Amino acid sequence: MHSHTEENYLKALFNLANEKGEVSVNDLSKILAIKMPTVNSMVKKLAGKKLVHYESYKPLRLTEKGKKEAGLIIRKHRLTEMFLVQKMGFGWEQVHEIAEQIEHIHSPYFFDKMDEMLGYPKIDPHGSPIPDKTGKVDWIRYEKLSDCGAGETVRLGAVIHSTEEFLKFLNSRKLHLGLKIKIKSVESFDGSMVVSYGKNSTETLSLTVSERLLVEKIG
């Protein structure tokens, strides 16, 4: 089908589009750690395959075909992460690197089997939605914890920009998906939040952290 390399470009385009809206050659270059001229020639190649809409000096956009392909790769990535956590006992902070490689495996049976064993999960271990078999993503509308106010109670639904570093930090604070969090107060000058969750503990979360936690309001 597509090369390992092409798949990485598609995936990066997909993810960047969902984070920032418009995607530039420069963004792609930074995220992939590949120089701009290389990216430029590659997106032209992808445009030739009708995976990307490309016009000089204009933002990059995936075609419908490109979105579907990207969605299917991300599906493999997220199913793998879920499998690694649920069936192999890895921590949510350990699975990205491995899934990054396994997502390129070509074998419908393999991923279908994972899906089946996992009971057709809708989200991955970080709360991100798993695209369906057509590559379509069912976006869950969460809001950032940082956009919530004092007195509100929320449930932690997903984590974004989930680097190993950040996930280890969350582990150390016993912060996990599904956790009910009460916002006690918000410091207006630095945006830090005092919250409580779990065993009566009281914790302070910096804005850097609360911006990366996606929640739904409850009660």
Place this chain on the structure above:
Amino acid sequence: MHSHTEENYLKALFNLANEKGEVSVNDLSKILAIKMPTVNSMVKKLAGKKLVHYESYKPLRLTEKGKKEAGLIIRKHRLTEMFLVQKMGFGWEQVHEIAEQIEHIHSPYFFDKMDEMLGYPKIDPHGSPIPDKTGKVDWIRYEKLSDCGAGETVRLGAVIHSTEEFLKFLNSRKLHLGLKIKIKSVESFDGSMVVSYGKNSTETLSLTVSERLLVEKIG
């Protein structure tokens, strides 16, 4: 570490050496479906990395380093096959293609976890030995069923040249590892064998089949 391509050459060299003793550029070329000049330049490159002993017009030999690297790749392949069969419910005829891809994943944790979940298996689903963590293989000395005689009773220990086609054939005859087989007679003119196993069944196995079944004599 090494490229995907290099790993495939090492694995092929290792397997060929264990099947035929000496390995030629031509053998490698055929097994990898890569033209001889390409193979020639590649083995020189591997020689440059001290993985292969190379001299013009002489048979190819893996160095100790090469054997170790190859053993570790084969370890990953066979652990994966075992995992797919034991933990994911695949049939022994379905796992080769998938393992062929997963063997190139770089992640000690991933394979260690498989190993642990499987209880540190010594053989794969086809009876081939799984190299240890240093890449060393503990060869099991089986003999071919075709080398056994009438009246002998044997246990099926391994299958060689196990293509999907062949394994499906074995499935259809209910032939599986560990099965006790009694040799009733051997046709001298074509080498075919009349055997019995399982539920009193009587089967005839062609030489083509009995040459690919490795057994140990029992009682």
Place this chain on the structure above:
DNA sequence: AATAATTGTTAGATTTGTCTAACTTTAAAC
């Protein structure tokens, strides 16, 4: 032993994905 067939090697072209250097266009700053 001479000849034919097979195997191995060399040389040079091709593709993919990368780079650097130089130039152009668009956007930002003053």
Place this chain on the structure above:
DNA sequence: GTTTAAAGTTAGACAAATCTAACAATTATT
């Protein structure tokens, strides 16, 4: 509204892994 900075593009080089064509060495055949 110039000028400067950032982003984008073009051109050309390069490494990895492949190929074909031509030639050389070894092995097999008669």
